[in-house]
Amino acid sequence: MRLIAAALLLGLASPLLADSSLPPSQWADRQLPDAKQEVAAKNLMAELRCLVCQGQSIADSDAELAGDMRAMVRERIAAGESPKEIRRWLIERYGDWVTFAPPVKPLTWPLWAAPLFLLVVGAALAARRLRARR
């Protein structure tokens, strides 16, 4: 009984030292004053992958590095850089993996072509069926 209680209590324990004690960066969770720039920054954040949690975008993630990445995106957009340039800068460092929008290139073209291919095959099948019925 006591063992079970101890085990349950262990489940409540949270890692004490998994995060730094510094507050989030200034622009991690604050919107840019220019609404247009903020929209551009938000759109880019939604398609950049968090390097820590890996399944979330940096817009959704609570990881500290994601916060620092949001701050970097906002600052660079405020400084006049285009989202495209920022994405290229990150891809240069972390690979295509870092963006949720895979670029079209020989390795990924099956990914982009598959829906079209399936649509054509489906249409052909349906056409044959309909013609046969008539």
Add this chain to the structure above:
Amino acid sequence: MSRKVILFAPLAMLFAFSVVAVWRLANPPETAIRSRLEGKAVAAFALPAAVRGRGGLSSGDLAAGKPKLLNIFASWCVPCLAEAPVLLDLKLRGVTIEAIAVRDREADVADFLVRNGDPFDRIGSDRDSRAQMALGSSGVPESFVIDGQGVIRYQHVGPIEPEDVATILAEMEKAR
């Protein structure tokens, strides 16, 4: 004939999908994110000193004609504790180690060095992870072997364990 093929196509596709799914579940892809900058020069950065009385770290310090090990750590990072004695060992074997402390306070870094030993030459303070991102690093600890021209030759993700020492020394030798 072609009718039969079409009838069995969905089953075959399900089978193929199951094979791929089972294979990937049994052998998950590597989750460590490696920097793509191996073979490229370190991007320019300049960090203030993380501890008073010690040099800060800039990209110029990493292109001073001699290969160096750049260690990215933090006082709040648990695996860094395990790595500390291995870094001390590497220093004893003649490796020059520069460091970047990520998202850290001066007092905390100083305390970490007192408790775990201090194998570092310079320690830059990277309060907003900007230099870490410029290096293509995605966590702490990570280490880079950088040659005398400031070109990244090798990246080690995660703590350097005692069994990794030989690899690091070999990479340092290659970078000479």
